[in-house]
Amino acid sequence: MLELKGIHKNFGKHEILKGINITVEKGDVVAILGPSGSGKTTLLRCVNFLERADHGVINLEGVETNCKTAGKKDILRIRKKVSFVFQNYNLFKNKTALENVTTGLIVAQKLPREQANAVGKELLNKVGLSDKYNSYPCKLSGGQQQRVGIARAMATNPDIILFDEPTSALDPELVGEVLDVIKKLAKEGVTMMVVTHEMGFARDVANKIIFMDSGSVIETGAPREFFRAPKEARTRQFLKRFIDEPEYII
Amino acid sequence: MDFDFKFMIDTFFMALKGIPTTLMLTVTAMLIALPAGFFMAVVRRSKTPAASQLIAVYVSYMRGTPLILQIFLLYNLLPTVLNVLFQALHIPINIFNVSNSIYAIVIFSLCETAILEEVFRSALGTVDKGQLEAASTVGLSPFQGYIHIVIPQALVSALPVLCNTTTDLIKMTSLAFNMSVLDMTAIAKIQAAMQLSYIEAYLSIFFLYLILVLVIERIFGLVERRLRIYQKG
Ligand SMILES: Nc1ncnc2c1ncn2[C@@H]1O[C@H](COP(=O)(O)OP(=O)(O)OP(=O)(O)O)[C@@H](O)[C@H]1O
Ligand SMILES: [Mg+2]
Numbered sequence: 001m002l003e004l005k006g007i008h009k010n011f012g013k014h015e016i017l018k019g020i021n022i023t024v025e026k027g028d029v030v031a032i033l034g035p036s037g038s039g040k041t042t043l044l045r046c047v048n049f050l051e052r053a054d055h056g057v058i059n060l061e062g063v064e065t066n067c068k069t070a071g072k073k074d075i076l077r078i079r080k081k082v083s084f085v086f087q088n089y090n091l092f093k094n095k096t097a098l099e100n101v102t103t104g105l106i107v108a109q110k111l112p113r114e115q116a117n118a119v120g121k122e123l124l125n126k127v128g129l130s131d132k133y134n135s136y137p138c139k140l141s142g143g144q145q146q147r148v149g150i151a152r153a154m155a156t157n158p159d160i161i162l163f164d165e166p167t168s169a170l171d172p173e174l175v176g177e178v179l180d181v182i183k184k185l186a187k188e189g190v191t192m193m194v195v196t197h198e199m200g201f202a203r204d205v206a207n208k209i210i211f212m213d214s215g216s217v218i219e220t221g222a223p224r225e226f227f228r229a230p231k232e233a234r235t236r237q238f239l240k241r242f243i244d245e246p247e248y249i250i
Numbered sequence: 251m252d253f254d255f256k257f258m259i260d261t262f263f264m265a266l267k268g269i270p271t272t273l274m275l276t277v278t279a280m281l282i283a284l285p286a287g288f289f290m291a292v293v294r295r296s297k298t299p300a301a302s303q304l305i306a307v308y309v310s311y312m313r314g315t316p317l318i319l320q321i322f323l324l325y326n327l328l329p330t331v332l333n334v335l336f337q338a339l340h341i342p343i344n345i346f347n348v349s350n351s352i353y354a355i356v357i358f359s360l361c362e363t364a365i366l367e368e369v370f371r372s373a374l375g376t377v378d379k380g381q382l383e384a385a386s387t388v389g390l391s392p393f394q395g396y397i398h399i400v401i402p403q404a405l406v407s408a409l410p411v412l413c414n415t416t417t418d419l420i421k422m423t424s425l426a427f428n429m430s431v432l433d434m435t436a437i438a439k440i441q442a443a444m445q446l447s448y449i450e451a452y453l454s455i456f457f458l459y460l461i462l463v464l465v466i467e468r469i470f471g472l473v474e475r476r477l478r479i480y481q482k483g
Contacts, residue, residue: 090384104388136480
């Protein structure tokens with residue numbers, strides 16, 4: 001359904017993505033793991049053209065888009081089908097929770113307001129925010145803001161949602177509520193690609209793990225094999241940190 | 251020297267007749283400068299080659315030289331230059347018939363545009379670039395993103411400074427008498443010269459300006475309270 005082929009990205013002289021190939025099938029929950037600076041965020045941003053890759057092809061629903069030469073129309077087509085959930089939420093500060101969800105529908109898709117509001121309310125109910133329609137982001141906790149962010153990403157009825165570390169800006173006690181929402185969507189069959197440092201989440205929810213390091217995909221696998229018997233030395237080294245970590249809880 | 255209280259009151263009411271002129275200058279200059287300054291700010295932030303540099307030069311010229319000098323230059327030099335030009339091109343316009351208010355509006359607009367360019371440029375800078383990115387991920391074009399997300403936020407953060415620049419502009423228009431425009435200051439000046447009672451005449455418009463500025467600040471305060479709701483929740 002989504003296929004990334006040979007995605008390259010340079011920032012100045014630094015080669016950040018060194019030819020990434022990833023295939024995502026409908027209903028997949030793909031977890032992308034990797035150390036800081038390995039290019040996970042950059043990869044997601046290249047998929048919906050927040051960043052333009054220098055080389056590579058994005059095949060979405062059978063339509064190929066060349067990253068280098070894609071025009072406005074191609075980009076718009078991809079953005080219509082690919083939503084994004086930001087690490088720091090990036091909710092529209094001047095809009096209420098409901099307006100955050102409906103702005104794309106009303107402004108970009110020209111849906112009538114009542115219809116957009118109905119969709120927006122349904123999605124906010126789904127993420128457990130039925131009492132926050134008219135709250136501005138500054139009045140919401142981080143967890144609530146991120147749930148609005150997820151509702152906003154769902155609004156356009158996308159083929160796939162990209163999550164960039166959706167819980168890493170949250171206080172630990174708020175991580176659960178957001179992960180629960182993502183789990184719920186995964187159960188409903190929403191296709192997603194999730195960059196995360198939550199190993200438990202990756203193991204339990206994802207059906208495919210991709211491990212990246214220094215701009216390359218090092219290892220791909222089903223969660224069981226990936227966590228039990230990683231093939232690559234670099235993967236083992238990376239995972240070791242997380243296996244040891246619980247011992248250090250203060 | 252006796253303080254002529256009655257003269258002061260009289261001048262106060264005469265100077266009231268100058269208020270429409272003062273307000274007209276302020277409002278017109280503001281209406282021209284708001285979109286112009288905003289447009290320049292957007293162009294300059296986009297770092298469009300040539301255009302950005304041109305705007306930068308314009309702004310530093312306007313901001314770097316005294317307004318009174320610009321008035322002298324424009325008011326005295328421009329008509330002569332234009333006149334020569336028009337005659338050479340056989341354009342049948344007598345530039346010396348152009349109303350003095352037009353000159354005043356032009357010069358105040360030029361000056362205010364430069365000020366507002368800087369105000370808006372820094373206001374746009376206060377809006378996190380993630381806001382525009384998020385707008386693009388829900389399908390908004392950059393233009394739509396600016397209209398619905400960035401500009402409303404930038405305006406709110408610019409509002410206190412906009413209030414200041416508006417009151418500054420009111421005070422600036424008092425220089426209009428240099429272009430023989432009959433604003434509040436010009437009226438008071440004429441009265442003062444006729445009666446040789448300077449203190450009384452100037453005190454009267456002193457209070458007038460104070461009242462005007464307070465009213466403007468109050469209006470901005472109300473507008474700001476309305477627009478800021480999203481920051482209080
Ligand atoms: N706009 C940019 N300009 C220059 N360098 C950038 C830019 N964005 C990212 N980089 C660099 O690219 C590299 C990869 O960054 P990226 O954010 O994709 O990593 P990441 O895997 O998401 O890391 P993290 O886990 O810390 O979020 C980093 O070395 C970063 O400094
Ligand atoms: Mg990242």
